[in-house]
Amino acid sequence: MRNNFQDALLRREGRGPWWAKGCMGEGCLELRTEYRCDNCFGSRLLCKRCVVERHRDEPLHILQKWEGGYFRPCSLQSVDPSLRFQLGHPPGEDCDFRDGPHKFVVLENNGIHELAVDFCGCMGATPVLDQLINIGWFPATVKEPEMCATLSLLRRFHTLNLQGRVPAYDFYNTLEVLSDRAGMRDVPDRREQITLMAREYRHLQMCKCAGRGHDGTGVPQSADSAELLYGIDATKRRELVIPCRACPHPGINLPEGWEKEPPEKAWKYQLILSEDANFKMKGHLTSTREKDPTLGPGFAYMVANDGYLEHLAKYVDQDEISHCVVFAALWRANNKRAKGLRASGIGLVSCSRHELFRANGTGDLQKGEKYANMDYLWFSSVMGIALLSIIASYDIACQWFRHFWEQMKALTDEMHLPESVKVQFKGVERNWSWLNMIARPVSVMGPGSREDTIDNFCGYANWRKTVSMGNSLLRKMVLAIPKAMLHNRAFHAFTDGLREGHEDELMRWEAEVRAWEQDHDQPCPYDYPEDNAPTMEEEEHARAEKGDSRTNKPASFILAGLEIEEEQYAADLQRKRTLLLGMVKRLRDEQAHFMPGLAALLGTEPPVESSRRPEEMQLHLPSSFAKEVCERICVADLPAEEEWLHVAQAHEALHDLRRHLRIRTLAHQFKRRHTAGQGAYTKSQVLQSGIEERIKEAAAWYGTAREALVQLRGPGDWEAVLQVLQKKDIRGMNERTLNDEEKEEERKARIQAGLPPDEEEVDEFGDVVEPTVLFNLETGEGTRTLSWIWYTGAARAVSDVTTNGELHDDIRVEWTKAQARADRWREEVILLEEEMRRVLAYCIWKAEWWDERRAARTGISAELAEGLRAYATEQAARERYWAAVAVEVEVDDEVAYGEYDDEEGDADEDLLD
Incomplete structure (x- = not known):
């Protein structure tokens, strides 16, 4: 064939x-x-x-x-060399006063063309610009144009540039190949012109989509001038932004009286923002602002540079924001080779829940991550806000919030938040994958081109998310509803198991949670009691107080490696592979400094960019080699640094293991009291499966840390404390395996619950769960030998109940966390429902907004009026289509909720109240 x-x-x-x-x-x-x-x-x-x-x-x-x-x-x-193409007249009609011929180069999707063109020279003829645009040709200049690109070509390049990151240079090379595959023609070089036309075209498209062409009111040219500016000339800052429709917008998608809602409902109307810095988005010292100005200064996502640079000039000598030890090595790698840069990266503010870029929330970082930069960008992104509550997320929020309000006072009055706005702080990391794809091309652009390009890519990202927002919210709701029900039932099951004999403690724990939620200065109910063994962070803090901090030294390199090891075992690794690969690459950069002999030793080792998955890549930390090899390939302090970190890691793992075993003890108590039916058995399994997973994780981490210590230290007295952890050692203080009589009782309970009597339970890892039973230390089993994990090192508690009869603090923390999980998933369902309503309300508002602009301009030609009317009608129709889709999404949401309304619905009947 x-x-x-x-x-x-x-x-x-x-x-x-x-x-x-x-x-x-x-x-x-x-x-x-x-x-x-x-x-x-x-x-x-x-x-x-x-x-x-x-x-x-x-x-x-x-x-x-x-x-x-x-x-x-x-x-x-x-x-036919005599052939000339007439513009300004219908096809086949020549102009009696034609202006030409003009030699034109025209770029089309199929290649580069050279033509002879005549313009219309009749009395009252339209300008040359209009004659060209009318036939779909976009001129490179309006003064004696000699080159054009078709609108079809610009539209295609714009799409390929945004979606496929195809640069103008490669696109023009493609046109050359299409025009002359064999290199037998002299094709004119118009690379510079296509770059300029593409930049102008996308700027005009942003203005067109924002309705700037429909502006009929105008604004004064200056305070002392009566002359008005219209259209793009009258564009104000932030007007070209595509906002997040699911976020709250007073007067657009919030219900009347929202500001008077009580606290238990008002939380739905808070704005959740994230801020972060990205040091891949560098900008080289190419061109100047005079030669390469921004087409839309402050019109969209990039902050206007006049006020921004004026503010930064006051803080030239301000130090970069300090980073904790875990991030120190990676931060240095991001900021190296800063010479010759106009910008070492960018700072950016976005909405956290939907990841849309905020207006005027993006700006260049001149050198490092300074408070002056990040403060200005954050306050610029919320300027003029009329909400009552904002959650501010930042990976270093623990430092940032301390002087937050003082930092605001250093800005202009228009950027100050009203006193009524409540700001809460959280620490998170943002996803930079979209903008990182254009990091290389924008790094060599002039300042204006760079800012216009970033604006355009931010706008395209917002647009794509806007188009798919209905389906996105539906997917989240389909996930959230069963999760909310699952954690709601698990929490009720946990509470039922504790209620007998501990009702007062439950009430006290509930009060402690609510008190902490109102005032974070109160004791945190989610904190676990501390073991005596220092953690890795505490050990590093103690060294810092003695002036022996390892910040920016070998410890930071080892910590980064241990963090990668943890990510390599992550359950949700599929979503994290790109992030993990970047972490490994940065570790390799540091490794060249701290392990200079590694490259020669691993001459056949494939590079990090190989086809191997990032979770399978060997990190080659010192513990991977024999002691004599380490001395040859590592700097002097590196093996010792890894050694003390693994000691702390092993003690932390044992601490976690003991805590989860205490929780499992309680879960077994509940299971044996409440296995009278299928529903009760299911409830207990929900709780137990999560506990068993955490027990396995803690045991695995202990084994990893101990193996590393054996490699680094060799055999010794330390093994009496950190012993080999065998499967039989992983048991609670009052747990043992079932005897034959108890196994028969377990079998009868399974039959009563409607389950196969002899089927082995298998956990999420595919391992058989060995049945265990509680025993009383005071009646017959008190001489049983306990696992060594309960009396080695910092172990101190002997039961899930303390000497005064109260539940252990570990049980309290697990209960409060189970309650928090149930509450957060319930809130997620409520918030998603509110966001769906907001999207629908925004679509209806936007459709009416476009309706009002159909005839907003007067005193214009009939042709222009028809074009404006047609475009506004098209946009309004699209908004109404989206609104109809949003209604269908809400119906689907109700159906999805109904699918989970089973016989266990009694515990969930108030889930959405």
Whole structure:
């Protein structure tokens, strides 16, 4: 079959089966046929006269001429050098006062064309710009234009640039190849012009989509001038932004009286923002602002540079924001090689829940991550806000919030938040994958091109998320509803198991949680009691107080490696592979400094960019090699640094293991009291599966840390404390395996619950769960030998109940966390429902907004008025379509909720109240 395809393609290289029949032009009797068109249907053979007549109104087609026994590419101008193309008149009509001929280079999707063009010179003729745009040609300049690109080509490049990150240089090279594959023509070079036209085109598209062409009110040119500015000239800051429709916008998508809602409902109307710095988005010192100005200064996502740079000039000597030890090495890697840069990166503010970029929330970082930069960007992004509550997320929020309000006072009054706005702080990290894709091309752009490009890519990202927001919210709701029910039931099951004999403690714990939620200065109910063994962070803090901090030294390198090891075992690794690969790459950069002999030792080791998955990549920390090898390839302090970190890691793992075993003890108590039916058994399994997973994780981390210590230390007295952890050692203080009689009771309970009597329980890792039972230390089993994990090192608690009869603090923390999980998932369902309503309300508002702009401009031509009316009508229709889709999403949401309304619904009946 492939031979048939090949033969068919080769036949097209010749003249085909009809060449002897003469010209295929209508009514033509010419027998000599030399030409065919690659763009016309059928590639029919035509004579010279017919090919010229057929293409008088199609000058941008690709022609071929049969010459010398094969088809050679040719232009229409070469077929008839006298041919001229008339603009400003209907097809076939010449101008009596034509202005021309003008030699034009036109860029089209199929290549580069050279034509002779005449402009209309009649009395009252439209300007040259209009004559070109009317036929779909976009000129490179309005002063004596000699080059154009078709709107079709600019639209295609714009899409390829945004979606596929195709740069203008490569796109133009493609046009050259299409025009002259064999290098036999002298193709004009117009790379610089296409870059300029593409930049102007996308700026105009942003203005068009924002309705700037429909502006009929105008704004004063200056405070002391009566002359008004219209359209793009009257654009204000932030007006080209595509906002997040699911976020709250007073007066647009919030219900009346929202500001008077009580606290238990008002939380739905808070704005959740994230801020972060990205040091991949560098900018080199190319061109100047005078030569390369921004087309839309402050119109969209990039902050206006006038006020921004004026503010930064006051803080030239301000130090970068300090980073904790875990991030120190990675931060240094991001900020190295800063010489010759205009910007070492960018800071950015976005909405956390939907990841849309905020207006005027993006700006260059001149050197490092300074408070002056990040403060200005954050306050700029919330300027003029009319909400009552904002949650501010930042990966270093623990430092940032301390002087937050003092930092605001250093800004202009228009950027101050009203006193009524409550700001809460959280620490998170943002996802930079979208903008990182254009990090390399924007790094070599001039300042104006860089800012315009970032604006455009931010806008496109917001647009794509806006288009898919209905489906996105539905997917989240389908996930949230069962999660909310699951954690709601698990929490009720946990509470039922504690209620007998501990009702007062539950009430006290509930009060402690609510008190902490109102005032974070109160004791945190989610904190676990501290073991005596220091953690890795505490050990580093103690060294810092003694002046022996390892910040920016080998400890930071080892900590980064341990963090990567943890990510390599992550359950949700599929979503994190890109992030993990970046972490490994940065570790390799540091490794070259701290392990200089590694490269020579691993001469055959594949590079980090190989096809291996990031979770399978060997990190080659010192513990991976024999002691004598470490001395040869590592700097002096590195093995010792890894050693003390693994000691702390092992003690932390044991602490976690003991805590989760206490929780499992309690879960077994509940299971044996409440296995009278299928529902009760299911509830207990929900709780137990999570506990068993955490027990396995803690045991695995202990084993990893101990293996590393054996490699680094070798055998010794330390093994009496950190012993080998076997499967039989992983048991609670009052747990043992079931005897035969108890196994029979377990079998009867399974039959009663409607479950297979002899089926082994398998955990999420595929391992068989070994049944265990509680025993009383005071009645017959008190002499049983306990696992060594309960009396080694910092172990101190012997039961889930303390000496005064109260539940252990670990039980309290697990209960409060179970309650928090149930509450947060319930709130997620409520918030998603509110966001769906907001999106619907925004679509309806936006449709009406476009309706109002159909006839907003007066005193214009009938043609322009019709164009404005058509565009506004199209946008309003699209908004109403989205609104209809949003209604369908809400219906689907109700159906999805109903699918989970089973016999256990009693515990969930108030889930959405």
